[in-house]
């Protein structure tokens with residue numbers, strides 16, 4: 001189902017008992033983080049919180065709205081997000097449906113795709129109030145200073161809209177925004193991200209680039225901004241697919257950019273070529289601070305918002321946090337697309353504790369010598385999986401979602417010298433261990449059963465399993481054993 005807007009989603013969360021209101025005055029300066037962090041660390045992610053009275057502001061703050069499997073699924077309008085993975089699996093099946101009945105069954109899925117395109121509208125709630133020029137004052141928004149050593153307050157759930165200066169194609173990415181003053185901010189599009197590529201192109205033309213930052217909207221739109229879609233796929237089209245309803249887009253007031261009409265708030269503006277300002281430090285996804293780096297500067301020409309907006313945000317820090325639940329949804333929903341490129345892939349687990357891009361456990365249908373190494377190289381060449389620092393490849397029967405099983409197999413199946421592959425390439429900009437920002441080494445381990453052609457001439461032992469007839473007999477006997 002599609003939500004009308006972010007506050008409609010909050011109402012649904014509240015009806016489902018998933019949202020707690022806090023009427024006590026709690027400050028966006030560190031205090032909201034301390035409360036939210038305690039809640040996010042509860043088993044299964046705690047509850048969403050609406051701070052109705054953030055100290056010093058009259059805009060309520062919503063946090064942890066997608067911070068559990070249930071709320072992440074609700075955000076995407078489904079009982080469980082595996083449903084979306086299944087839908088995508090069917091859509092990307094390589095063989096066309098056989099037989100008339102299967103073709104007919106396919107039609108609703110195809111029409112869902114066809115009706116995903118965003119639609120232009122002439123007005124939207126995000127423009128009920130328009131503040132331009134001197135009226136712009138970002139310090140009126142209850143933006144959190146999240147952690148003690150942060151360089152200031154950061155918008156943590158922003159949807160950044162830009163257009164490719166050469167092709168005119170739109171991109172929406174989630175890049176944090178540090179508030180510098182009333183009308184300027186940082187623009188933290190990292191080196192490898194599409195926003196940064198648009199900016200590089202605008203710089204090479206000596207032009208400024210227009211950008212708009214949207215807050216709120218149907219959470220399917222928010223999720224689409226952080227989803228690792230290929231650069232040429234329009235996130236608003238993907239959002240339309242997820243919510244089964246086109247996203248209504250309205251033109252900004254001061255720049256030629258379309259934004260989702262049903263958002264809580266929009267910042268309109270531009271980024272000048274070659275202008276940089278120190279950005280950070282910021283307590284980041286990794287659980288460490290990212291240090292001060294020069295980043296482009298966003299000049300805000302207008303703030304538009306609905307009459308009574310809510311400010312949606314999150315905090316990041318030592319896992320597990322709300323972003324862990326977003327990342328798990330990405331892992332499951334994108335698995336069928338990864339399988340399109342790497343068909344031998346059975347399953348994939350990017351553990352929350354390793355901040356996703358640092359470590360991957362994958363299982364494959366191994367068919368030939370060196371197959372595990374082929375899969376490592378394929379994953380290192382695939383979209384944002386290029387950031388994966390460590391890949392462990394297992395045989396198909398291994399449950400890679402079971403970390404205990406993975407560690408047991410790793411410890412027993414690896415001859416490090418033979419089974420290790422060292423490589424180099426792009427590394428996530430947030431990684432503080434690499435020799436240079438964004439560049440470093442990777443390692444893969446082949447944890448599969450070895451073949452003679454891989455130099456293994458001994459006999460590979462069987463895993464210990466009890467005989468099925470004994471298991472059955474003891475199952476029957478079990479209630480009588482008093483154990």
Ligand SMILES: Cc1cc2nc3c(=O)[nH]c(=O)nc-3n(C[C@H](O)[C@H](O)[C@H](O)COP(=O)(O)O)c2cc1C
Nearest residue numbers: 172173174175176188189190193194195226227228
């Ligand atoms: C809460 C949150 C904050 C994020 N902050 C940033 C950021 O500041 N800079 C960045 O480049 N990516 C950030 N990301 C990751 C990007 O949103 C993600 O890689 C996305 O797929 C990028 O989109 P793009 O491929 O269109 O550039 C963040 C993700 C989340 C969930």
